[in-house]
Amino acid sequence: MIHYRSNAKRFVISILFLTVFCFGTNVWAQDGKALFQQNCASCHAVNKNLTGPALAGIEERVPDKKLLYAWIRNNQAVLQTGNKYFNDLYNQYNKAAMNLFPNLTDGEIAAIITYVNKAASEAAAPPKEEGGAKAEAQGSDNSLLYGILTLVLAVIVLILLQVNSNLKRLTDEKEGIPSYEPVPFWRNKAYIALFAVVLFIIGGYFTIQGAIGLGRSKDYQPEQPIYYSHKVHAGTNQINCLYCHGGAQEGKHANIPSLNTCMNCHMAINEYAGEKLYREDGTEVNGTEEIKKLYKYTGWDPQAKKYTGEAKPIEWVKIHNLPDHVYFNHAQHVKAGKVACQTCHGPIQEMGEVYQFSDLSMGWCVNCHRESKVQFTDNKFYSIYEKFHNDLKSGKMDSVTVEKIGGTECQKCHY
Incomplete structure (x- = not known):
């Protein structure tokens, strides 16, 4: 025995x-990508300039590893040293303040850079045949x-x-x-x-x-009545998110734009002549036919240039849902907190059909509140916090997180 x-x-x-x-092994291999999506993807892409510059080749542009890591953790401190490259970069992007990441370790920053380099090299590689690409995608996990x-x-x-x-x-x-x-x-x-x-x-x-994961809808991507491409509107045509979703700045809900908002442009734009559109399953989308669907819903006659009166509502499929006991205010985040849309919704300007980018779990929100730095400068919403303003001026603290102003208290988000 x-x-x-x-x-x-x-x-x-x-x-x-x-x-x-x-x-x-599987978890460690994903660290760089996960850290990039969590901390960088809202403002940066690998090979494309967004709110900030493309990150591909960052080590060649900034060969000093210590300086690069210092910039990532506290860009404002590096700017004060008078570094020419970073000051020129700051001015090039209209002096948009980059978030501070003092909690990122050297290992985590190295993992992000490794992921960026790998993604950049894969993008630069010659395209493979469709079958090979599908096989590689299926074998990535x-x-x-x-x-x-x-x-x-x-x-x-x-x-x-x-x-x-x-x-x-x-x-x-x-x-x-x-x-x-x-x-x-x-x-x-x-x-x-x-x-x-x-x-x-x-x-x-x-x-x-x-x-x-019960009740969460991460990566949920329903097919909508009309194929609306955010990549075409917000990406190619650079339409500001708030033009269609004005409620995100002024109210609790971002709001789905009315059909009148769509017709402001599509009374004149009655055909699509951009790059080819594809659904997630690979089927091609006829952009002009999708515009005709819009006309059908609004009751617009493009030939007579007038409304017929036979309009009907579009039954859009809701993608992002929070439990009934959770309070979330878009204006509080967008207008007061200066949070970019991509922070929660991911690279929305690169999406065809929109999908839920983040899991929107309690842990995800709490971690964001613990790590996100509040923009105190020139922000009247935080003028009442005199102690924090004085501590920032005296150098006792270099930043204020959402947590320090009560962002992790239960009653802030739960009724």
């Missing part, structure tokens, strides 16, 4: 090691491969345990030590108990993950 317990312990240790290795590898290695471990048991029995027989017929592993109580424990741990892990 002691012999079997020893084998059982080895088996459990092997399985736990393989599980940690497989899951851990190695979880299945790691799972199969874990299963194969577990079988090998079981086989080696049986071989070891048989060799031990043969050795005992040769030395005259009485041996007993080994109990098959499928009837061995120790193995059965260990299998149950491992199954319980794995099942519990996935059950907890499922419960945590």
